[in-house]
Amino acid sequence: xxxxxxxxxxxxxxxxxxxxxxxxxxxxxxxxxxxxxxxxxxxxxxxxxxxxxxxxxxxxxxxxxxxxxxxxxxxxxxxxxxxxxxxxxxxxxxxxxxxxxxxxxxxxxxxxxxxxxxxxxxxxxxxxxxxxxxxxxxxxxxxxxxxxxxxxxxxxxxxxxxxxxxxxxxxxxxxxxxxxxxxxxxxxxxxxxxxxxxxxxxxxxxxxxxxxxxxxxxxxxxxxxxxxxxxxxxxxxxxxxxxxxxxxxxxxxxxxxxxxxxxxxxxxxxxxxxxxxxxxxxxxxxxxxxxxxxxxxxxxxxxxxxxxxxxxxxxxxxxxxxxxxxxxxxxxxxxxxxxxxxxxxxxxxxxxxxxxxxxxxxxxxxxxxx
Amino acid sequence: xxxxxxxxxxxxxxxxxxxxxxxxxxxxxxxxxxxxxxxxxxxxxxxxxxxxxxxxxxxxxxxxxxxxxxxxxxxxxxxxxxxxxxxxxxxxxxxxxxxxxxxxxxxxxxxxxxxxxxxxxxxxxxxxxxxxxxxxxxxxxxxxxxxxxxxxxxxxxxxxxxxxxxxxxxxxxxxxxxxxxxxxxxxxxxxxxxxxxxxxxxxxxxxxxxxxxxxxxxxxxxxxxxxxxxxxxxxxxxxxxxxxxxxxxxxxxxxxxxxxxxxxxxxxxxxxxxxxxxxxxxxxxxxxxxxxxxxxxxxxxxxxxxxxxxxxxxxxxxxxxxxxxxxxxxxxxxxxxxxxxxxxxxxxxxxxxxxxxxxxxxxxxxxxxx
Numbered sequence: 001x002x003x004x005x006x007x008x009x010x011x012x013x014x015x016x017x018x019x020x021x022x023x024x025x026x027x028x029x030x031x032x033x034x035x036x037x038x039x040x041x042x043x044x045x046x047x048x049x050x051x052x053x054x055x056x057x058x059x060x061x062x063x064x065x066x067x068x069x070x071x072x073x074x075x076x077x078x079x080x081x082x083x084x085x086x087x088x089x090x091x092x093x094x095x096x097x098x099x100x101x102x103x104x105x106x107x108x109x110x111x112x113x114x115x116x117x118x119x120x121x122x123x124x125x126x127x128x129x130x131x132x133x134x135x136x137x138x139x140x141x142x143x144x145x146x147x148x149x150x151x152x153x154x155x156x157x158x159x160x161x162x163x164x165x166x167x168x169x170x171x172x173x174x175x176x177x178x179x180x181x182x183x184x185x186x187x188x189x190x191x192x193x194x195x196x197x198x199x200x201x202x203x204x205x206x207x208x209x210x211x212x213x214x215x216x217x218x219x220x221x222x223x224x225x226x227x228x229x230x231x232x233x234x235x236x237x238x239x240x241x242x243x244x245x246x247x248x249x250x251x252x253x254x255x256x257x258x259x260x261x262x263x264x265x266x267x268x269x270x271x272x273x274x275x276x277x278x279x280x281x282x283x284x285x286x287x288x289x290x291x292x293x294x295x296x297x298x299x300x301x302x303x304x305x306x307x308x309x310x311x312x313x314x315x316x317x318x319x320x321x322x323x324x325x326x327x328x329x330x331x332x333x334x335x336x337x338x339x340x341x342x343x344x345x346x347x348x349x350x351x352x353x354x355x356x357x358x359x360x361x362x363x364x365x366x367x368x369x370x
Numbered sequence: 371x372x373x374x375x376x377x378x379x380x381x382x383x384x385x386x387x388x389x390x391x392x393x394x395x396x397x398x399x400x401x402x403x404x405x406x407x408x409x410x411x412x413x414x415x416x417x418x419x420x421x422x423x424x425x426x427x428x429x430x431x432x433x434x435x436x437x438x439x440x441x442x443x444x445x446x447x448x449x450x451x452x453x454x455x456x457x458x459x460x461x462x463x464x465x466x467x468x469x470x471x472x473x474x475x476x477x478x479x480x481x482x483x484x485x486x487x488x489x490x491x492x493x494x495x496x497x498x499x500x501x502x503x504x505x506x507x508x509x510x511x512x513x514x515x516x517x518x519x520x521x522x523x524x525x526x527x528x529x530x531x532x533x534x535x536x537x538x539x540x541x542x543x544x545x546x547x548x549x550x551x552x553x554x555x556x557x558x559x560x561x562x563x564x565x566x567x568x569x570x571x572x573x574x575x576x577x578x579x580x581x582x583x584x585x586x587x588x589x590x591x592x593x594x595x596x597x598x599x600x601x602x603x604x605x606x607x608x609x610x611x612x613x614x615x616x617x618x619x620x621x622x623x624x625x626x627x628x629x630x631x632x633x634x635x636x637x638x639x640x641x642x643x644x645x646x647x648x649x650x651x652x653x654x655x656x657x658x659x660x661x662x663x664x665x666x667x668x669x670x671x672x673x674x675x676x677x678x679x680x681x682x683x684x685x686x687x688x689x690x691x692x693x694x695x696x697x698x699x700x701x702x703x704x705x706x707x708x709x710x711x712x713x714x715x716x717x718x719x720x721x722x723x724x725x726x727x728x729x730x731x732x733x734x735x736x737x738x739x740x
Contacts, residue, residue: 060520150430
């Protein structure tokens with residue numbers, strides 16, 4: 001997966017997809033507090049109850065005119081964060097679908113593809129890139145057993161990639177994500193550190209001096225980049241199906257707001273007052289070292305250890321009983337050929353639900369399952 | 371509606387929304403032939419049959435796992451084409467909904483709002499503009515009796531506005547749009563010339579010398595601009611409901627590809643070989659004169675008379691029996707307080723279906739119903 005070669009595809013040697021944007025992947029999101037403030041206009045429409053889910057969670061769930069049926073729907077769009085348009089297509093589709101999967105909805109009835117074609121591209125570049133992107137998007141949709149039937153394509157200064165996933169589901173197909181109880185454990189299905197992996201690989205390609213400055217190991221960065229491409233392309237669909245089998249009490253997917261950001265969002269909607277306490281951080285191998293060195297040099301290290309580093313097409317974060325968790329992890333690992341971990345627990349709280357990462361959280365270095 | 375005053379809303383006097391993009395409204399679309407070529411990857415998914423509709427038409431219609439139900443879905447996004455963010459919100463919502471309405475689907479079960487917030491905006495500008503935009507979008511959604519529950523907001527070099535409209539409809543709620551027969555007439559529910567109105571108003575505001583060069587009447591341009599804002603904000607919902615009552619045989623909405631472009635798209639999917647012959651062009655008052663003067667000066671006049679001038683949130687183009695057409699127009703006019711016209715007829719054709727505008731088409735100048 002590493003080392004997209006523009007020449008093989010008929011592009012100039014120095015063609016770089018990620019130069020077509022100044023923001024990467026889910027890092028482009030407008031901050032949550034700004035968003036919520038701007039969305040106050042909708043406040044009367046965004047009631048949290050049994051039937052509808054708040055805009056900060058993953059998909060909207062809408063009662064239909066037809067008994068027992070719900071419309072489950074999500075949209076996402078962002079910018080290229082790796083240079084291979086085919087991989088970007090897969091990642092975009094996986095990332096959009098993930099919001100359905102986070103609700104336990106494993107059947108997507110329709111995908112729309114959203115595409116902004118960068119105005120700086122000449123026609124030949126445009127055709128090559130868009131074709132590869134569409135192929136990747138379609139392959140991921142095929143794997144998800146859904147079809148792309150519709151979309152919109154506009155010209156845009158940056159290459160803009162996205163989609164809309166829709167399912168018309170029986171209420172029984174949807175996991176209630178607000179039932180976490182003290183005693184539950186928290187499971188994470190992909191390691192964090194994606195933003196570090198993508199950015200350190202950029203430094204390497206751009207030869208901007210960062211690698212030398214931080215004295216980093218190039219081969220480890222290349223390995224991490226392959227790993228993050230694999231995990232961003234991997235669908236959370238098996239993880240979604242197993243939510244039902246193992247009776248998950250809460251779930252969300254980890255994307256632009258980082259592990260702790262999404263844990264906080266999930267905590268906030270719980271019916272009981274609970275605290276999500278995260279005491280283990282599974283991190284893509286070597287990414288913790290990079291973050292450490294950045295922090296030693298006075299940087300923020302992408303706020304990785306604070307759980308604020310953005311993930312694109314990250315894993316599911318699930319609350320379920322401890323016994324179920326072990327079986328969930330075992331079965332998921334055997335289906336996806338990739339590990340998952342118990343990263344914390346749900347404890348009682350006397351007032352508003354929150355999430356936190358303990359100060360001495362164990363860092364676990366995760367080697368690519370490839 | 372004319373004359374958005376930035377100062378009233380706390381913006382700098384010289385703040386101009388449409389400067390946040392280099393493309394306007396539906397004019398930003400990637401040309402249809404390019405699009406179809408790029409979408410070849412999907413060809414196996416885009417079968418035209420009784421259940422599914424081609425990507426070039428307005429909404430995708432997808433059979434669901436639940437008997438008798440169809441998922442009808444559409445998405446659109448584009449850039450500001452008028453400077454009033456509130457009006458742009460209304461227009462964006464109306465334009466997205468229009469693709470459902472073109473299929474006769476009058477009940478939208480959910481709207482997603484898509485928003486790219488221009489990176490050049492400072493926080494105060496951003497908050498003012500986004501709030502006004504959302505308010506306009508929401509007011510149009512209220513009028514359509516639907517709700518906005520979900521969406522995505524990213525930073526983007528240009529201000530990007532869009533939405534996704536979804537309906538889960540009984541098959542009986544959906545008009546079969548491929549049943550035009552010789553003898554039918556063609557009805558149009560909003561005049562063309564929107565692109566001319568929006569652009570000539572820009573010339574006036576920008577004082578770029580075009581007004582003097584073409585010797586244009588400022589007050590007529592201002593009047594046309596009000597008219598186009600009104601008609602772009604007007605929902606095609608009543609027009610959609612009446613498709614059922616008057617048993618329309620075919621329908622589409624007129625947007626980025628212009629009147630003839632959309633007539634061609636509609637002709638192409640008809641079951642019978644037919645020709646759509648357009649012999650009348652209802653044009654927003656004075657816009658024909660502007661186009662004429664541009665052509666006299668060696669320009670293309672937005673290709674208005676060729677039916678290629680882009681419309682944003684344009685009217686429906688409907689084929690139905692002549693008797694029904696008159697009743698359709700009467701009832702629609704009384705509901706919307708705005709006229710509609712028979713603009714042509716459906717005739718036999720021995721081979722592939724096409725659409726054309728006759729050389730001596732009558733130009734009808736349409737005065738604002740306001």
